Amino acid sequence: MTLFLSIAIIALIYVVIFQIAKASEYVSILKGEEASRKQNNKINGFLMVAFLVLGFIGIYVCNKAYYSKTLLAQGAASVQGEKVDQMLWITLIITGIVFVITQFLLFWFAYKYQESDNRKSFFFAHSTKLELIWTAIPAITLTVLVIFGLRNWFFFTGEPPKNAMVVEVTGKQFGWIFRYPGKDAIFGKKYYKNIDPATNSVGIIWDDNYSQDDILTEQTMYVVKGQPVKLIIGSRDVVHDVGLTHFRLKMDAVPGIPTTMWFTPKYTTKEMREKTNNPNFAYEISCDQMCGNGHYSMKGIIEVVEQEEYDLWMAKQKPQYFVAFPEKDPSAVKADGAAKTDSTAKAATAKM
Amino acid sequence: MSHEAVLHGHESHGHDDHGHHEHHDTFLTKYVFSQDHKMIAKQFLITGMVWAVLGGLMSVLFRLQLGYPDASFPWLESILGKWAKGGQITPEAYYALVTTHGTVLVFFVLTAGLSGTFANFLIPLQIGARDMASPFMNMLSYWFFFSASIVMLSSLFVETGPFSGGWTAYPPLSALHDASPGSKTGMDLWIIAMALFVVSSLLGGLNYIATILNMRTKGMSMTRLPLSIWALFFTAVLGVLSFPVLLSGLILLIFDRNFGTSFYLSDIFVNGVGALSNEGGSAILFQHLFWFLGHPEVYIILLPAMGMVSEILSVNSRKPIFGYMAMLGSLFAIAVLAFLVWAHHMFVTGLNPFLGSVFVLLTLLIAVPSAIKVFNWLTTLWRGNIRFTPGMLFAIGFVSLFISGGLTGIWLGNAALDIHLHDTYFVIAHFHIVMGVASMFGMFAGVYHWFPKMYGRYLNNSLGYIHFWVTIAGAYMIFWPMHYEGLAGMPRRYFDFSIWESFKQFADLNRFISTVSMIVFAVQILFLINFFYSIFKGRKVTVQNPWESNTLEWTAPINPGHGNWPGEIPEVHRWPYDYGKDGHDFIPQTTPVGADETDTH
Numbered sequence: 017m018t019l020f021l022s023i024a025i026i027a028l029i030y031v032v033i034f035q036i037a038k039a040s041e042y043v044s045i046l047k048g049e050e051a052s053r054k055q056n057n058k059i060n061g062f063l064m065v066a067f068l069v070l071g072f073i074g075i076y077v078c079n080k081a082y083y084s085k086t087l088l089a090q091g092a093a094s095v096q097g098e099k100v101d102q103m104l105w106i107t108l109i110i111t112g113i114v115f116v117i118t119q120f121l122l123f124w125f126a127y128k129y130q131e132s133d134n135r136k137s138f139f140f141a142h143s144t145k146l147e148l149i150w151t152a153i154p155a156i157t158l159t160v161l162v163i164f165g166l167r168n169w170f171f172f173t174g175e176p177p178k179n180a181m182v183v184e185v186t187g188k189q190f191g192w193i194f195r196y197p198g199k200d201a202i203f204g205k206k207y208y209k210n211i212d213p214a215t216n217s218v219g220i221i222w223d224d225n226y227s228q229d230d231i232l233t234e235q236t237m238y239v240v241k242g243q244p245v246k247l248i249i250g251s252r253d254v255v256h257d258v259g260l261t262h263f264r265l266k267m268d269a270v271p272g273i274p275t276t277m278w279f280t281p282k283y284t285t286k287e288m289r290e291k292t293n294n295p296n297f298a299y300e301i302s303c304d305q306m307c308g309n310g311h312y313s314m315k316g317i318i319e320v321v322e323q324e325e326y327d328l329w330m331a332k333q334k335p336q337y338f339v340a341f342p343e344k345d346p347s348a349v350k351a352d353g354a355a356k357t358d359s360t361a362k363a364a365t366a367k368m
Numbered sequence: 369m370s371h372e373a374v375l376h377g378h379e380s381h382g383h384d385d386h387g388h389h390e391h392h393d394t395f396l397t398k399y400v401f402s403q404d405h406k407m408i409a410k411q412f413l414i415t416g417m418v419w420a421v422l423g424g425l426m427s428v429l430f431r432l433q434l435g436y437p438d439a440s441f442p443w444l445e446s447i448l449g450k451w452a453k454g455g456q457i458t459p460e461a462y463y464a465l466v467t468t469h470g471t472v473l474v475f476f477v478l479t480a481g482l483s484g485t486f487a488n489f490l491i492p493l494q495i496g497a498r499d500m501a502s503p504f505m506n507m508l509s510y511w512f513f514f515s516a517s518i519v520m521l522s523s524l525f526v527e528t529g530p531f532s533g534g535w536t537a538y539p540p541l542s543a544l545h546d547a548s549p550g551s552k553t554g555m556d557l558w559i560i561a562m563a564l565f566v567v568s569s570l571l572g573g574l575n576y577i578a579t580i581l582n583m584r585t586k587g588m589s590m591t592r593l594p595l596s597i598w599a600l601f602f603t604a605v606l607g608v609l610s611f612p613v614l615l616s617g618l619i620l621l622i623f624d625r626n627f628g629t630s631f632y633l634s635d636i637f638v639n640g641v642g643a644l645s646n647e648g649g650s651a652i653l654f655q656h657l658f659w660f661l662g663h664p665e666v667y668i669i670l671l672p673a674m675g676m677v678s679e680i681l682s683v684n685s686r687k688p689i690f691g692y693m694a695m696l697g698s699l700f701a702i703a704v705l706a707f708l709v710w711a712h713h714m715f716v717t718g719l720n721p722f723l724g725s726v727f728v729l730l731t732l733l734i735a736v737p738s739a740i741k742v743f744n745w746l747t748t749l750w751r752g753n754i755r756f757t758p759g760m761l762f763a764i765g766f767v768s769l770f771i772s773g774g775l776t777g778i779w780l781g782n783a784a785l786d787i788h789l790h791d792t793y794f795v796i797a798h799f800h801i802v803m804g805v806a807s808m809f810g811m812f813a814g815v816y817h818w819f820p821k822m823y824g825r826y827l828n829n830s831l832g833y834i835h836f837w838v839t840i841a842g843a844y845m846i847f848w849p850m851h852y853e854g855l856a857g858m859p860r861r862y863f864d865f866s867i868w869e870s871f872k873q874f875a876d877l878n879r880f881i882s883t884v885s886m887i888v889f890a891v892q893i894l895f896l897i898n899f900f901y902s903i904f905k906g907r908k909v910t911v912q913n914p915w916e917s918n919t920l921e922w923t924a925p926i927n928p929g930h931g932n933w934p935g936e937i938p939e940v941h942r943w944p945y946d947y948g949k950d951g952h953d954f955i956p957q958t959t960p961v962g963a964d965e966t967d968t969h
Contacts, residue, residue: 019443026890034897037830041907044829053755056829060756063837064764071844078849085873086855100788104855107785111775118742118771125749126764129685130756137686137948138751146747147694147740154739158732161782166725168784173721189547189639208635209643219637249718252637254541255651257716257791261857261870264788268717270651271540272634275718300870304791304859306534308541308548309459312862 054131061130068123072116087261090292093299093320095280097264099168106164110157172265176278180244183237186218187249187256187269190310192301193217194237198229198335203248211252215340218252228337231330236317237301239281240326246278256314259304262288266304281320288320401511403503404930408510409489410822413815415510415517416481417896423472426465428889433457435882437864437875451529459863463532464550466861468524470535471558473804475565476520478669480513482811483607486672487576487600489818493921494594496585496938498931501578505571512568516561523557531558534861536662539632539654543624546641555625559618566615569607576604585920587940592957594919594944595695599675602703603668609707610664617657624649652717659710666803667706671699673810674741674770677763679944680817681745683917684760685752686953688945691744698737705734715783716790724783731781738774742767753948757915758832759817765840766809772844773802776851791861794854797847805843812836815899820914824927825906831898835891842888846881853877918944918956 044052083089092098129135184195184203195218197203204227210219217234220227239245249258251269258277259266267277281299289297301316321329338345402408429448432441433456440455451461488506492499500506523530532550533541537558545552580601584593593601623629624646632654633646682689689695711719711727719727745767754760776798779785789795812835819827858871865871865878913922920940924932938958946955950966 030894030897033834033894034831034901037828037834037898040830041828045907056833057754057756060761060833061754067837067841074844075848078852082849082852082874082877086852087857088855097788100785103782103785104779104788107779107782111778115771115775118746119768121746122749122764122767122771125746125752126754126756129749129752129754131686131753135753136951137753139688139948139950140690140747140751141688141945142691142694147691147744150743151736151740154736158735158778161778162729162732165728165782165784169725169728169782169787170721172784172787173724188637208637211637211643213639253639254544254547255538259791259857259859261788264857266716266787266790270718271636272647273650273652273718294869296869298869300868302857302859302868302870306463306536306538306541306861309463309532311463312459312864313867315867 057130061127064123064126068120068127071119087264092262092264093281093283093288094260094263094265095282096172097262097279098282099171100264103164103168107161110161172277176244176246180246180278181239182246182248183239184218184248184250185237185258185269186252187258187303187307187314188217188252189254189308190303190314191235192237192258192314192316193252194233194316195220195336196231196233196330196333197226198231200226200229202226204228204230208252212340216336220336222337222340229335230337231333232336232339233333235315236319238319238321238326238329240323241281241284241287241320243323244278244280246276249275249277254307255305256303256307257305258316259302260299260318261302262299268305281318284320284322285318286321401507403499403507405488405492405500405503405506406822406928406930406932408506409485411510412480412484412488412513415514416477416485417899419472419476419517420481421892421896423469423477424889424892426469426472428886429457430462430465430469431882431885433462433863434865435879437866460529460532460549462863463534463548463861464524464530464554467532467534467550468520468530471531471562472520474535474665474669475562476513476517478804478807478811479569479607479665480565482669482807482814483576483600483603483672484510484513484572485811486596486676486814486818487572487604489822490596490676490921491576491579491600492583493821493924493928493932494597494919495580495583495588496920496940497579497583498933498937500575501583502575505575509568509571509575512564512571516564516568519557519564520561523554523561526553526557528552528554530554536655536658537621538658539621539624539651540636543621543632544636544638544644545625546638559622559625562618563615566611566618569611573604573607573611576600577608580604585937585940588920588957591693591696592940592943594675595678595689595692595699596672596675598696598699599671599678602699603671606664606668606671606703606706610661610668613657614661617654617661620657621654652714655714655717656710659713660707662713663710664706666799667702669803669807670810671702673766673807673813674699676814676817677766677810678745678748679919680759680763680813681748681767682945682947683817683915684755684757684763685749686755686947687748687752688947688949689744690747691740692943692945694740695744698740701737702734705730705737709734709781712781712783712786715786728781728783732778734781735774735778738770742771742774757816758827758829758836759813759815761833761836762809762813762816765836766806766813768840769801769806769809769843772848773798773800773806777802788857789854791859792854793850793858793860796860797850797854800850801843801847805847809840812839812895817915818921819899819902820909820926821921821924821928823903823906824909825902826909826914827902827906828898831894835895835898838891839888842884842891845884846888849877849881913956916954918946918954920957923956923958 092101186193204224205221206219207221208219210216249267249269251271256269257266263279265277265279267275289295299318303311303314442455444452445455451458528549531554532548541547542551542555620631624632630646630649632651633649636644678689709731712731715724780789780798816832853874909926923938940957941960942957944957
């Protein structure tokens with residue numbers, strides 16, 4: 017009933033607006049085309065200036081309400097991110113100046129040069145000098161932006177420092193798998209046909225000796241504050257994207273073609289919680305490439321911690337080899353029962 | 369050469385069509401299988417409008433979800449059935465809506481609806497030809513578009529739903545039936561619809577090029593063409609050169625989907641299915657093929673709007689367009705660069721960084737011709753004598769939106785910033801303003817300006833003014849705040865943000881945007897009412913040249929028949945922008961150059 021009522025009301029509003037518009041057309045016919053055109057010009061000329069003024073007020077209000085909610089206010093959390101922010105500011109200032117000047121001129125000209133009996137339009141078909149000026153100025157400005165941009169681009173996409181920690185990230189519908197190379201610091205080889213969702217979610221080749229100390233975790237990844245991290249990114253099924261908004265970086269995860277990205281986190285998760293005054297703050301990994309119906313929920317977490325805490329966490333991790341083959345786990349000989357429940361629990365989560 | 373072609377064209381077409389017109393013009397040949405370019409233009413326009421309403425309605429539905437993620441609307445279930453169980457749109461339906469909205473608006477509305485309409489309508493009338501080079505091909509072009517529309521529409525009704533992997537249709541998501549329900553039958557229909565669409569756009573485009581090059585009237589040299597025709601010419605060239613690449617990409621996709629090839633597939637393990645046998649393909653290959661069309665496509669959408677806006681600004685400022693040759697040169701530069709920047713959509717795919725840097729350079733280079741155009745439009749307004757017709761308002765609105773959206777392009781074209789902003793709401797704001805809304809404004813400007821020529825009646829002015837002011841204010845209120853969401857890294861194509869600590873602070877803003885988008889949609893309905901009412905009941909046009917314009921279409925009768933001019937095709941003696949010259953308000957192109965006239969163009 018309410019549905020029909022609201023439809024009726026909306027229809028009524030349309031009819032009223034339409035009738036008013038119709039009536040105003042009759043009035044303008046009575047007044048004569050010339051007179052009504054002049055009146056329309058006056059109204060719309062005024063609205064041009066009004067729009068300009070209200071528009072700039074609107075921008076101010078919007079900025080006041082939402083600037084603090086963007087990450088610019090909170091600051092970047094990685095060395096790379098700070099460079100991105102610096103570039104954002106430079107670009108904002110340059111484009112902002114152009115924006116204000118051109119929008120002002122556009123609406124001001126529209127208002128100022130509205131039709132008037134006292135003015136003849138000025139026949140001005142071209143001016144090589146003017147055209148050269150506004151070819152050259154944008155070209156020079158853009159060169160500056162390109163130089164800044166490319167310096168950063170090559171820094172972001174260049175080789176990470178030697179002391180970088182390496183983590184492999186694999187996307188799947190709909191979650192993230194992380195692999196650490198273990199004590200030998202070398203990843204074992206993998207082949208996608210070996211994938212077993214329960215025990216071998218990235219398809220590690222167990223015969224490769226380097227693989228036996230590799231550590232797999234899901235959803236949460238640990239990294240050390242101040243130490244560069246290199247991510248080797250891949251996907252198990254469709255294209256995903258590792259989006260690290262606080263670090264200002266992202267990179268696609270493409271099946272069959274590994275990609276890389278590196279960054280140096282500057283603050284621990286704990287420090288960021290204090291800095292942002294938000295006890296729930298987390299470095300979230302968002303999937304930034306459409307990957308299916310669960311795309312919006314494909315969340316991972318990066319815990320940035322101090323070295324000691326990282327070492328403690330790492331010590332607790334069990335190589336995946338022993339999860340896949342509990343009977344080969346030296347610690348399992350001592351506590352047989354405990355290991356078994358552990359591996360079944362892991363298998364259950366992997367199946368989800 | 370062109371003179372002869374015109375004479376020849378005149379004779380053969382004039383006779384053919386004349387005979388046609390008088391003897392066997394049935395309802396079917398006049399309104400359905402018409403070969404008159406004006407009727408075909410109207411067919412494109414109205415089909416495009418139907419799609420615009422559907423696509424707009426889809427955006428209202430998914431904005432409802434984004435604005436009110438926790439609310440339930442029982443009436444949604446009565447409309448959408450299982451796609452809105454319990455009154456809330458399912459993620460599946462949400463993604464299908466987003467995908468169809470994108471595909472339909474980009475291809476069916478802003479490509480077919482925009483250049484299909486105005487290339488067909490304006491080219492013969494403004495260059496002085498009786499019809500297109502091949503009226504039959506022209507008719508085919510529309511009917512291929514119509515079939516594409518039917519197939520796309522039918523995909524909305526299949527059991528597993530329409531395609532839901534985004535309008536860019538990246539494989540493997542689009543290639544694997546089991547990766548998503550939308551990738552089953554829905555995707556097959558999507559590909560077929562797109563293939564038919566490509567055929568339509570090629571038939572149209574070849575025709576537009578052939579007509580502009582060969583069928584100009586006597587005296588209409590290339591540099592005397594109105595800028596609207598130049599823009600439509602470059603648009604057609606872009607389409608003819610880039611759409612086949614998309615088609616090839618889609619054909620490979622069909623093979624991967626149905627015949628077990630591995631063009632795009634490698635190393636894939638699908639949940640619930642297991643490891644696939646495909647090895648050695650590259651998912652990135654499709655992105656290259658797609659964006660090789662996809663980026664020129666942006667200009668296919670934008671250039672016609674630019675051309676019409678140049679024309680309308682000049683007519684209503686009563687001043688020549690400033691820097692005709694520079695406008696033409698910048699159109700040409702944009703058309704060339706359009707082919708050299710596609711990989712800026714792929715900065716974060718693991719592209720070789722050096723290659724990326726080349727694309728940064730070329731992408732930012734586009735800002736130079738764009739800046740020239742903006743400054744030239746501004747100078748056209750300067751010291752003019754401006755008449756605010758609704759068409760003129762939309763043209764001014766176009767310039768404003770083009771500036772706003774163009775400037776954020778400088779942010780996104782710089783790879784080092786794109787690495788943060790890619791696939792966030794910043795991108796949504798950017799391309800909706802510069803390509804979506806701006807081109808829509810160009811289209812509205814064109815409809816308001818040429819409606820009297822199309823139907824011999826006027827649109828209601830007051831409704832036009834309401835339509836303009838609400839739409840431009842609304843467009844800014846919708847898309848401006850999205851830049852802020854994007855600066856927080858808020859990703860596109862998310863069904864719900866409430867589980868994200870980093871993005872959920874924008875819940876109230878999303879509600880605001882959704883509300884405004886519904887108001888703006890409602891005002892578009894007002895335009896539709898105005899449009900269809902005025903076709904039949906609008907105020908009649910009584911003068912041949914209501915806007916006091918110089919171009920040729922206004923020398924044709926108020927309701928031109930098939931063949932456009934009853935007698936001889938008029939001869940052209942000057943460029944179309946002699947407004948305010950030597951004390952004359954306007955001098956039509958058909959007026960011979962006087963002996964004492966100052967030499968300008």
